[in-house]
Amino acid sequence: MILIDYKDSRPIYEQVVDKFRLLILNGVLNKDDKMPSVRALAMELSINPNTIQRAYNELERQGCIYTVKGRGNFISDPESLKEEYRREIFGKLDDVCDLADKAGIGPEELTAHIEVRSSAGTESENRQGDKDNGTDKGKEGEQS
Amino acid sequence: MILIDYKDSRPIYEQVVDKFRLLILNGVLNKDDKMPSVRALAMELSINPNTIQRAYNELERQGCIYTVKGRGNFISDPESLKEEYRREIFGKLDDVCDLADKAGIGPEELTAHIEVRSSAGTESENRQGDKDNGTDKGKEGEQS
């Protein structure tokens, strides 16, 4: 259900958070579904329960799940998550636009690139080269 | 010439690298111009010379500058930098598109957002408060 990428520079707990957010967004996990227990998931992924706990804490803080003591963690209403996710995406898009602008790349080039990308079925999975060194970090090729 | 933003979560050396790359890209620094000396810049910014050295090492590794022993560091040909910068930008754009795709946001929405953004003179300067919290870290984070 969840896979950890140890080559990913991002911390494990953050990967777990992201995976679950996507599972919720994509409707794999629905409102009031039970999350795997902290210990069970930790065992399954062969990582420490504290790390899962931290991920779950973050998910709860973000409003993605709620906790019932002694019972477990459960999915919250995904609607608010959806909206927040959109804001995140568009925020990142804004960041890229700003960067592009600084380098003299106009918005037309960006939209052109998106259109080319989407018309072809081009995936960017294997484009990782020498990232993680200087200018950016994390976010390699998420696997599901 | 260079300003450090201590509230930026990115490491200082990385900020320095980025600043210089932008100065080169924007033509403020030109081919064979002399970089400030490590010690002078460190003093000016009140940071550890090791940090500047690390930034210069990184810039050299990226081919942005070259070192002449006993003389100093000098700007390389900016053309190759320009091309690499473009690849970086488009790479990040691809990342955003992938994320959007996973959340069911189509390319049309993205291009629409870019166009709206560019037609309005919207800058995203003051949207930094809640960055660096959860899912991503680093990023650009404009500083003044």
Add this chain to the structure above:
Amino acid sequence: MILIDYKDSRPIYEQVVDKFRLLILNGVLNKDDKMPSVRALAMELSINPNTIQRAYNELERQGCIYTVKGRGNFISDPESLKEEYRREIFGKLDDVCDLADKAGIGPEELTAHIEVRSSAGTESENRQGDKDNGTDKGKEGEQS
């Protein structure tokens, strides 16, 4: 008769205790009325009988109910409860005043806020989202 709010961070037994205390205070349950049996209530609420038992134990400890072996649990005299509840409320009010004082908020601001609040019919039902995050936990948290 009793509703559990699983999204409330307080333990279930505590919610049950509070519900009954309010039912008594508001005169819905009167002196010597019979409480629902532990097993019946547990079944009705689909929760573990142990949890109900614990709530009843707590209610007995607080003097709200008394137990007759083999017969069931019954409501005590509500008057003492009323007085204790008042002490609790004013105790919490004192806590808030202390906190406010530490932050430089004078008593006048507090009374002003209460008066504004009461003159308007403002209810605070939908302000629960970001509770239970940081500085405090538990609390009342109205549930429907």
Add this chain to the structure above:
Amino acid sequence: MILIDYKDSRPIYEQVVDKFRLLILNGVLNKDDKMPSVRALAMELSINPNTIQRAYNELERQGCIYTVKGRGNFISDPESLKEEYRREIFGKLDDVCDLADKAGIGPEELTAHIEVRSSAGTESENRQGDKDNGTDKGKEGEQS
């Protein structure tokens, strides 16, 4: 500078967070002041560095401090904190009012109680009796 109350039912990291928030609010710690290092404070309080780390993470999440890797943690601008603290206090006051309302205690009684309290110099430090058992938890008598 910071004292831990082991009798307080709240977790240690939460106490630490609260203490620092008050130190900032009261102007003891000012913008860009350096926080004690995680390890140093842990040693001073004889608790585990991880616990302090967790407290500092929470403070950063709340915008009270910012982190410079390899340098330390520093106080952010206290203004936003002030506003948020006010909202917290008034939120708690609202909670108390709601509780009081349920028990038939009108706003007038509350304001009267506040006024009596403030005209006398009554502190509520030693009013702890049998709390921590059922109805409420945490927040005993904060010491500074």
Add this chain to the structure above:
DNA sequence: GTGGTCTAGACCACT
């Protein structure tokens, strides 16, 4: 059984 907290000790990146 569940989640929540804490300790002890380790490793890493950054300054």
Add this chain to the structure above:
DNA sequence: GTGGTCTAGACCACA
């Protein structure tokens, strides 16, 4: 030296 992450193992409260 700094903070950030992770592991291992323990204890507690709740169901």
